[in-house]
Amino acid sequence: MNVQALQVSQPLLRARGLTLQYNAAGRTVRATHRVSFDVHRADRFVLLGPSGCGKSTLLKAVGGFVAPAEGSISLDGKPVLGPGPDRIAVFQEFDQLPQWKTVEQNVMFPLLASGRASRAQAKAAASYWLHKVGLAHCADAYPHTLSGGMKQRVAIARALAMQPEVLLMDEPFAALDALTRRRMQELLAALWDEVRFTLLFVTHSIEEALVVGNRVLLLSPHPGQVRAEINSHQFDLDSAGAEFQAAVRRVHGLLFGAQEAHAAAHDAAIGGVR
Numbered sequence: 001m002n003v004q005a006l007q008v009s010q011p012l013l014r015a016r017g018l019t020l021q022y023n024a025a026g027r028t029v030r031a032t033h034r035v036s037f038d039v040h041r042a043d044r045f046v047l048l049g050p051s052g053c054g055k056s057t058l059l060k061a062v063g064g065f066v067a068p069a070e071g072s073i074s075l076d077g078k079p080v081l082g083p084g085p086d087r088i089a090v091f092q093e094f095d096q097l098p099q100w101k102t103v104e105q106n107v108m109f110p111l112l113a114s115g116r117a118s119r120a121q122a123k124a125a126a127s128y129w130l131h132k133v134g135l136a137h138c139a140d141a142y143p144h145t146l147s148g149g150m151k152q153r154v155a156i157a158r159a160l161a162m163q164p165e166v167l168l169m170d171e172p173f174a175a176l177d178a179l180t181r182r183r184m185q186e187l188l189a190a191l192w193d194e195v196r197f198t199l200l201f202v203t204h205s206i207e208e209a210l211v212v213g214n215r216v217l218l219l220s221p222h223p224g225q226v227r228a229e230i231n232s233h234q235f236d237l238d239s240a241g242a243e244f245q246a247a248v249r250r251v252h253g254l255l256f257g258a259q260e261a262h263a264a265a266h267d268a269a270i271g272g273v274r
């Protein structure tokens with residue numbers, strides 16, 4: 001393999017042996033234990049697992065907001081030591097947009113604040129991305145006049161306008177109704193088809209993980225540890241057939257199999273004592 005080929009195959013984002021913890025009220029809560037994963041350019045990499053497996057904490061660590069107690073994160077070969085405009089996050093909360101700025105100003109703001117664009121460039125970028133997410137007609141509206149789905153569209157436009165190395169998404173559609181959630185997944189897929197951004201996406205929905213991601217890291221909770229990593233590039237939003245259902249069951253088994261077997265054994269043991 002020549003040097004150029006070797007460089008191309010290097011992961012963009014590399015997480016190695018990440019132990020992440022919080023110190024709260026004099027005690028330490030371990031959120032993850034030695035979690036490792038690689039994200040390649042244009043991957044749609046999903047962190048999947050039940051509540052408490054440390055998905056959000058992993059995303060915060062990649063964002064540079066939580067320093068690892070153990071392990072390391074690098075982006076494009078450089079250590080991640082804090083937040084930066086190369087990693088932009090979209091959250092679940094609808095209040096992530098400043099309410100006193102119009103939709104257009106919201107999209108322009110990070111471009112201006114980071115010095116990445118002049119006012120004219122930021123305005124042009126806002127116009128371009130608002131058009132892409134179907135909100136060109138809302139440029140002068142204020143966030144409180146928008147639906148939840150529209151607010152998430154603005155948040156996505158704002159994030160992609162920054163052209164981050166990695167787009168971080170923490171359950172971005174979890175607070176939406178099922179139909180809107182589906183529309184947003186379609187929008188994300190269409191944008192990825194066009195732009196091929198690199199995505200690190202957190203969800204606790206197996207179905208969402210399989211249709212949004214091309215690779216999925218399965219995590220078990222307390223503390224979060226890697227159960228498995230699977231490829232899911234064969235599925236898309238039209239996947240609903242037997243193969244998809246079998247994959248959902250398989251992932252469910254990988255995530256909860258040991259836990260359910262343990263609970264069943266525990267119940268049986270209690271039943272036996274009674």
Ligand SMILES: Nc1ncnc2c1ncn2[C@@H]1O[C@H](COP(=O)(O)OP(=O)(O)OP(=O)(O)O)[C@@H](O)[C@H]1O
Nearest residue numbers: 022024029031050051052053054055056057058204
């Ligand atoms: N700010 C904090 N202070 C103390 N403990 C925290 C804090 N944030 C998270 N934790 C703990 O870290 C662990 C992992 O939490 P995290 O939110 O990363 O999990 P998650 O998989 O994203 O869960 P959910 O799907 O419920 O959001 C949990 O035990 C949680 O209670």
